[in-house]
Amino acid sequence: MSAGPLAGIRILEVGHILAGPYATMLLADLGAEVTKLEPPGGDLSRQVSDAYFASLNRGKRSIRLDLTTEEGRARLGELAADAHALVVNLKPSAIHAFGLTYEALRRYNEKIVCVALTGFGLNAGDDPAFDYVIQAATGVAALTGDPDGPPTLPGYSAADNSTGMTAALALLAQIVSGRGGQLDVSLRDVMLSQLNYRASAYLNDGVEPRRLPNGAHSYYVPAQLFPTADGHLALFVTHDGFWKKFSTEAGVTGFATMAERASRREEVLDVVTKALAADTAENWERRLKRLGVPAAKVRSLPEALERTPDMVVQAGDFRLVASPIRVAGYEPEYGPPPRLGEHGDFTGTA
Known part of the structure; x- marks a missing residue:
């Protein structure tokens, strides 16, 4: 088996829950070395459940880093000097305050690629922007459900996952360019982009989308x-x-x-x-x-998983869904999710 296509690529991740961690997990599955820089209390997804955390963080490293301290920020600069990219999934004010932008980190590494995942844009303020809120704000919820019923939402985090994939694509494109820089990917823009043909019908032909x-x-x-007679x-x-x-x-x-x-x-x-x-x-x-x-x-998720055993993999103690990307001659290792601070602790705590 060959090394992964991203072997040798080092990526730092700062953020919580879903969009950013999903982006970097996809990259880790392809062989990149991903290091989570977690606050003293860890990524908030650790509080949801161990299985939830594993579903977004298999195969990564974890360094506990308190960015509110001088020691933490100094260590961030050291890590950035040796990294190809930084993926940040925080509100804009925190991204700027903690120095998690290209402008702040370029003095350590001119070629680092900094990707900011936010609700509405890196310079658009701190309005709360969770997946369901974005689906409501962009027209997705209004398009979903029966016409005589209320608007509804998909049964999974479509905005977060889609934004994670988009951020991963953006990151790789900038790395291939050979230039460092700041990339700005927002949940709002991604979901509007995914309504492409619906938006085109309205913008060009005046056809307003409707539920059927x-x-x-x-x-x-x-x-x-x-x-049918059954199902x-x-x-x-x-x-x-x-x-x-x-x-x-x-x-x-x-x-x-x-x-x-x-x-x-x-x-x-x-x-x-x-x-x-x-x-x-x-x-x-x-x-x-x-x-x-x-x-x-129409099948349930358990039924679908039973029919696709090749899409279920072992990552440490967890059974998870495999990477959707198949690379000839390469099989991801699917390592376990890291323990908090397993690869370093710069919080000044025991």
Whole structure:
């Protein structure tokens, strides 16, 4: 097995909970050496549960560092001198106060890449910006749920995870450039970016996004969740070839073109719903998969994990979801999450 593609890259991390730690964990999985610089009480995610902390911090190192002291800030400079990058996930005022910017650290290392993950931007103030707040503020919650019900939220931290991935990409791009510098990645901007085609439809054609029943797509028909004889099925027909195969299998006639299906949405949904009621979601998935038609039974997370054992790995005492990035000839080690201050303690405490 070869070394990871990021072997030799040294990354410092300062922050709590999710977005920043998720970004650096993805990089650690690819072979980077990631060192968490934790305050005396540690990353707040340690207070959630050991399993939660492990899900974001496997394979990292931990140095306890009190940035409110001169000793702590001096040690930060020493560590920055030997690092390729620093990822910070704090409110803007704390990032500036603790000297966690490129402007403050460049005297130690001209080539260090400093990535700030904030709610609204490094220079946008300290308004609270948690995942659910950002989803509400950017239109994600308004787009989610049935039209007759209240807005709702996905069952996971979509904004934090998406921002973490974006920050990891930004960091690597700047390292490849060979230049140091300050990168600014905000949860708000990332989520607006992820609404790309919805925003484009509004900005260019004046089409305001709206919720449709059962999570239906705004144009493709049928492309949504359907009840079956047992369970629900996600069916996603995006072109006429898929429709021809599905309709033949389901015994449905007519509606040959996407334009016709879009203009006669309710009629199409009615006949498809009746057809799917004749069999179970499990069987429909099997039947349609054989034909190459996009469809899947709605499963719980435990069911999904049982069907994908290759995506469950051991990291110390914890079973976790593997990295989504597969590199030929490289297998991540998935080390355990670090104990607080395991690799150094500069807090002036015992």
